[in-house]
Amino acid sequence: MTLPVPTRAARLLLVTCAAVLMPLAASAQPARAQIPPDISGEWTLANNEYDTTAQPPLGDYTGIAFNAAGVMRSETTAESIFGTPEYQCRPHSSPHQWRGLGGARILKEQDPLTREVRTYHIQFMRSLDRPVYMDGRPHPPAWAPHTWTGFSTGEWVGNTLKITTTHLKDGFLHRGGPQTSDMYTMTEFLTRHGDILTIVTVIDDPIYLDEPYIDSTTYTYDPSSSVAFETCNGTAFAENGGSDRHHVPHFLPGSNTADLNEWLKKDDWVPPAVARGGVKTLYPEYRGVVAGTTNAAALAVPASKSDVDYRKKIADQSPRDGQVHVMPVQGNVYLLIADGTNITASFGADGVLVVNTGTAAMAPKLLAAIKQLSVAVESQPRPKECFGLNCPGAWGWSSPFIDAVIASPAPPHPIRYIINTSAAPEHVGGNETIAAAGFFPRVAGGFGTAVDNIGRGAAIVAHENVAAAMSAAKAPAAAQPTDSFFDEFDKLPEYVNGEPILMYAAPNANTDGDSFVFFRHSEVIAAGNLFSTVSYPAIDVTKGGTIQGVIDGLNKILDLAVAEYRGQGGTMIVPGRGRLSDTADVASYRNMLTIVRDRVQDLVKKGQTLAQVRAARPTFDFDGRYGSDPMATDKFIEAVYRTVQKPDSVQEKKQ
Amino acid sequence: MMRRVSAVLIVAVGLLVGGLGAHHSYAATYNSNKDVKLQGKLVQFVYRNPHTFVHIQAPDESGTMQRWAVEWSGTSQLERGGITRDTLKIGDSVVITIHPSRVAGDYRGLMVNLVRPSDGFTWGAAPGQAVD
Numbered sequence: 001m002t003l004p005v006p007t008r009a010a011r012l013l014l015v016t017c018a019a020v021l022m023p024l025a026a027s028a029q030p031a032r033a034q035i036p037p038d039i040s041g042e043w044t045l046a047n048n049e050y051d052t053t054a055q056p057p058l059g060d061y062t063g064i065a066f067n068a069a070g071v072m073r074s075e076t077t078a079e080s081i082f083g084t085p086e087y088q089c090r091p092h093s094s095p096h097q098w099r100g101l102g103g104a105r106i107l108k109e110q111d112p113l114t115r116e117v118r119t120y121h122i123q124f125m126r127s128l129d130r131p132v133y134m135d136g137r138p139h140p141p142a143w144a145p146h147t148w149t150g151f152s153t154g155e156w157v158g159n160t161l162k163i164t165t166t167h168l169k170d171g172f173l174h175r176g177g178p179q180t181s182d183m184y185t186m187t188e189f190l191t192r193h194g195d196i197l198t199i200v201t202v203i204d205d206p207i208y209l210d211e212p213y214i215d216s217t218t219y220t221y222d223p224s225s226s227v228a229f230e231t232c233n234g235t236a237f238a239e240n241g242g243s244d245r246h247h248v249p250h251f252l253p254g255s256n257t258a259d260l261n262e263w264l265k266k267d268d269w270v271p272p273a274v275a276r277g278g279v280k281t282l283y284p285e286y287r288g289v290v291a292g293t294t295n296a297a298a299l300a301v302p303a304s305k306s307d308v309d310y311r312k313k314i315a316d317q318s319p320r321d322g323q324v325h326v327m328p329v330q331g332n333v334y335l336l337i338a339d340g341t342n343i344t345a346s347f348g349a350d351g352v353l354v355v356n357t358g359t360a361a362m363a364p365k366l367l368a369a370i371k372q373l374s375v376a377v378e379s380q381p382r383p384k385e386c387f388g389l390n391c392p393g394a395w396g397w398s399s400p401f402i403d404a405v406i407a408s409p410a411p412p413h414p415i416r417y418i419i420n421t422s423a424a425p426e427h428v429g430g431n432e433t434i435a436a437a438g439f440f441p442r443v444a445g446g447f448g449t450a451v452d453n454i455g456r457g458a459a460i461v462a463h464e465n466v467a468a469a470m471s472a473a474k475a476p477a478a479a480q481p482t483d484s485f486f487d488e489f490d491k492l493p494e495y496v497n498g499e500p501i502l503m504y505a506a507p508n509a510n511t512d513g514d515s516f517v518f519f520r521h522s523e524v525i526a527a528g529n530l531f532s533t534v535s536y537p538a539i540d541v542t543k544g545g546t547i548q549g550v551i552d553g554l555n556k557i558l559d560l561a562v563a564e565y566r567g568q569g570g571t572m573i574v575p576g577r578g579r580l581s582d583t584a585d586v587a588s589y590r591n592m593l594t595i596v597r598d599r600v601q602d603l604v605k606k607g608q609t610l611a612q613v614r615a616a617r618p619t620f621d622f623d624g625r626y627g628s629d630p631m632a633t634d635k636f637i638e639a640v641y642r643t644v645q646k647p648d649s650v651q652e653k654k655q
Numbered sequence: 656m657m658r659r660v661s662a663v664l665i666v667a668v669g670l671l672v673g674g675l676g677a678h679h680s681y682a683a684t685y686n687s688n689k690d691v692k693l694q695g696k697l698v699q700f701v702y703r704n705p706h707t708f709v710h711i712q713a714p715d716e717s718g719t720m721q722r723w724a725v726e727w728s729g730t731s732q733l734e735r736g737g738i739t740r741d742t743l744k745i746g747d748s749v750v751i752t753i754h755p756s757r758v759a760g761d762y763r764g765l766m767v768n769l770v771r772p773s774d775g776f777t778w779g780a781a782p783g784q785a786v787d
Contacts, residue, residue, distance in 0.1 A: 079683035080684050083679075175678075175683065176682065231704055241710075241721065241763040243721075259686070
């Protein structure tokens with residue numbers, strides 16, 4: 001149909017008007033999501049920040065709002081801690097990554113259907129691949145592992161990508177000493193202006209900072225560059241020399257003042273009081289202190305302390321909520337947290353093996369969780385992925401396809417073994433209930449024949465000092481170990497769920513009966529109370545416990561465990577209480593205990609009494625992290641004091 | 656073109672410094688005001704990144720034999736200076752001057768110079784032969 005000319009003209013006018021007016025109309029509509037800028041590509045570090053290329057000296061904390069614990073932690077940390085076997089391959093700590101050398105690469109992972117960016121991946125020369133999830137997933141629970149790069153989620157705020165990162169390991173703000181705890185949160189703001197990418201990083205560490213640490217870094221887009229790559233190869237030898245692979249370098253408090261102040265000889269324009277940072281030094285008013293017209297005590301600064309409740313954050317790693325929380329670890333192994341106590345469990349074709357049984361009060365809930373998990377792991381109906389006669393599982397005159405639809409899965413296997421890593425009530429309290437629900441086939445001449453008189457429940461295995469302690473405490477017979485070991489290590493006589501199970505004794509650790517359990521194929525170690533991410537160890541001197549025994553036990557764990565890549569992952573370690581961990585976390589805890597031991601040892605050598613040692617606060621910089629219970633901290637210090645090696649000239653004084 | 660040359664330079668400098676740059680701070684790790692001379696036998700030559708290490712058995716100040724870990728440059732810098740994984744051999748008698756670690760109990764140092772008297776091989780005296 002041919003339109004009359006006037007009508008065509010009218011239509012052209014209409015279309016023209018629409019073209020002009022539509023944007024105006026659109027602007028009156030609710031704003032549509034802005035298409036964010038593309039930040040993917042190769043980026044080079046445009047500015048040369050001091051802490052990137054230079055060699056930051058010991059003791060320069062200018063611009064850092066350290067509290068007293070942060071200063072102490074940093075002043076006593078030796079840079080050669082990098083040379084210990086567990087840390088020599090670690091990447092730069094996250095607060096320093098954008099300032100590290102070698103450029104940055106940002107990749108985007110897109111949904112194949114919608115082409116939305118699901119995940120950004122950020123890579124540096126000395127880093128792991130760091131995913132930033134854009135799909136709205138929540139952050140993991142507090143008992144999930146911490147990593148060097150943490151767990152990052154992102155959202156666009158206008159043209160700025162805001163990244164929130166939690167679950168970070170302890171590390172440093174920049175090279176040369178200033179430390180972070182593992183309780184910090186990192187928030188980054190990435191804004192692209194043409195070929196310039198500005199990154200503002202906010203480190204909120206409620207343990208060591210009175211105010212967040214903020215820095216900015218600028219990168220330039222450069223598709224012709226390629227992020228440098230650094231491998232960490234060779235054997236896991238210690239870089240600090242000597243013959244002690246467990247050597248933990250550190251400075252005793254007050255022993256390295258000259259080293260800490262050495263840089264001030266060159267940079268003599270920096271007032272010494274400012275050198276160690278502190279929140280007040282960050283504000284212009286502090287110039288009055290430098291000029292001597294006012295004093296620091298009189299100076300008020302805006303209240304901008306972290307609003308993170310770190311005590312809750314730590315406690316949440318070991319939730320005392322009367323519930324059982326479940327987390328898969330790896331291989332056959334699961335972590336069950338029963339009202340704050342960690343139980344490690346293996347599920348498989350042979351049945352269930354649990355390491356520790358929680359308290360008696362939690363035993364029914366724990367048993368219910370074990371049964372539920374057994375069904376989920378072993379007996380869940382699953383669609384068959386294979387069709388035809390050659391499929392595994394097809395037997396005789398049957399169709400695997402029909403089996404998949406109608407078959408009722410075999411029931412899960414029973415609980416076969418309980419292993420107790422100590423006689424602590426939270427480790428053996430559920431023995432009776434859990435063992436009674438289990439079944440271990442006992443036949444004459446076989447493993448466990450000596451214990452027929454206590455029934456046919458699950459076998460209970462522990463160090464013989466645990467058995468002796470439970471016997472002395474008149475624990476119910478059905479709760480006591482059916483089998484015990486006495487040597488430095490022992491093993492179950494045959495595979496359980498396809499893997500060897502080894503028990504290692506940790507003599508004179510928290511008590512004289514501690515041990516830990518190694519799942520050798522799943523690569524999981526149940527550390528028992530040798531290791532906690534929420535508290536100092538509860539060393540019971542009256543039961544043979546010593547600080548050195550705990551440290552030796554942790555060192556044994558570190559000898560057996562292997563990190564997967566860059567000092568992270570690999571062998572996973574389940575602490576007695578707290579979050580699922582890896583070698584670096586155990587190393588951090590071992591380092592803390594070694595440092596405290598050495599501090600107390602030094603005070604003892606100087607002839608100080610227990611009261612004087614307590615007053616010296618040898619755990620001060622770790623108390624925010626592990627000392628939520630002051631009475632437990634006091635007991636810990638006392639246990640260290642009573643069990644460090646004393647010179648002959650020092651006789652223990654009655655307090 | 657200029658931009659591309661600049662980019663290449665940035666990358667080259669980045670890699671160069673990356674080869675040299677420590678993941679830790681040398682200034683914080685070692686006491687550069689102090690030199691310690693070690694004389695002993697090479698027991699391990701760990702030619703690797705980020706840092707090469709020379710291990711020697713040599714006495715400490717008290718005369719007790721110790722295993723010393725002497726930190727050297729990364730492989731790219733050493734290669735440019737003609738040092739390969741075959742340059743040093745286990746059993747070589749060497750005299751090494753180090754900046755020692757700041758920490759008591761570390762038997763560790765930063766390479767200042769190395770002399771192998773058997774053939775006169777030296778490192779540390781010529782320009783550019785420094786771990787920085």
